[in-house]
Amino acid sequence: MALIGPARYPVREPYAGGLEAFCHTMVSALRELGHEVDFFAAEGSDGNTKDFELPGVDWGDRAEDATDTTYPEGGRERENAAFIELRRLLVARGYDVVHNNSLNPYIFPSEASPEPLPMLTTLHTPMVDEIQDAITAAGLRAGRFAAVSRTTARDWRLPTEPVIIPNGVNVNLWRPGPGGETAVWFGRLVPEKGAHLAIDACRAAGIPLVLAGRNGDHHYVRDEIAPRLGDGVEWIGELSHAELRGLVANCGVAVVTPRWEEPFGLVAFEAMACGTPVAAFRRGGMGELLRDAPACLAPADDVDALAAAITRARGLDRDVVRRWVVDRHSLCQTAKRYTDIFRQVAAFAKVGQ
Structure with a gap:
């Protein structure tokens, strides 16, 4: 099979974001289950x-202008x-399955490349207009779909009903720790993550x-952080992933502050796998998936409630x-x-051949 990852940053530790972490750990898990996986x-x-x-994406000497979007x-x-070119290669190699996790519309069939692929696309983000347009144009030829939460699935217009598969955490790596007095926030320092x-909430x-x-x-960090x-x-x-796991396991609470309709929120589940409780905004997939969890949620953007x-x-x-994550969101289960x-x-x- 082939698994397509994101194209913006190298998929390696320390991960640029949750999508990179998902793809890398999923490839490893599938290979451990005996699958032959070509990872693009x-x-x-x-x-x-x-x-x-x-x-x-190489910003060269314009690093100050770099953003994730x-x-x-x-x-x-x-x-x-x-x-x-990748789509042509996938068609030529005749993979049994293509698992698409990319954010590029040209992986879908089009007039320029109408050949079908046995493809499952996982939706990791709210709707992206150009990708939605490509899916709409391809119709049933776009393949099957999965989404990391029902919240995310509802944001898209799809030719077939998506299956909901929340992301998983490697609970053998994210191990329990003793906690501590300090709170931790970890992730990308970008406006939509709301660090x-x-x-403000921890200070309150x-x-x-x-x-x-x-x-x-860089502009967000300069102006707000x-x-x-x-x-x-x-x-x-x-931090390296090992350093990050150690930090989180030795903190008393993890704070998660999405300012967009967070599709999943992997950091919350990684923290909980360490036994570190989560305080988070009830927003997007975060509110959906943590609704019945041993976590404390606050209305979106309400700093006093988050405090x-x-x-x-x-x-x-x-x-x-920790037990809640192990039972429901382990990488092996996913x-x-x-x-x-x-x-x-x-x-x-x-059957269609």
Whole structure:
């Protein structure tokens, strides 16, 4: 089978974001289950197919302008051309199943490349107009779909009913720890992740906070994060995954502050796998998937309510928190669910030949 990852950043530790983490860990889990997986991802990825790599995004000497959603001059055109070529390669190689996790419309059938692929696309984001247009144009030829939450699935117009498969956490790596007095926020420092609100809420609750993550938007960090540092708030930058797991396991609460309709929110589940309770905004898939969890949720963007949730979350039983994730959201469970869908996709493709 083939698995297509995101094209913007290399898929390797430390992961640029949750999508990169999902793809890398899923490839490993599928291979451990005995599947032969060709992994197509950005140049410099770990464990990917080296005879065809996606170009990635290189801002060169314009790093201050870099964001996770825009491109330098010519960058989008290079990515589109690479996906057109990748689609031709996938058709030529005749894979049993193609698992698409990319955010590029040219992986779907079009007039230029109408050949069908036995493809399952997982929707990791709210609707993206150009991808929606490609799916609509392809119709049933677009293949099958999965979504990481019902919230995300409802945002798209799809030719077939999607299966809901929440992401999974490697609970053998995200191990329980003793906790501590400090709160932690980890992820990409970008406006839609709302780290500045985590700072405000922890300060209101009187709890020190450590931020760990990559600067994904220099203007946001300069304007919203840097002025708030100090006085019990520290940003320690990007960590290796081992370092990050150790940090989270030794904190008393993880704060998760989506300012968009968060499709899943992997960081919340990683924290809970360490036994670290979560205080989060009730938004998007986060509110859906944590509704019955041992976690404390607050209305979106309500800093005072989040401060109260942080205080409550610190009192949750860490063993109960971890057990909830192990029972419902382990990576092994997720990989097995995908395997069942892959078999269906492959069988349907053979019938149609």
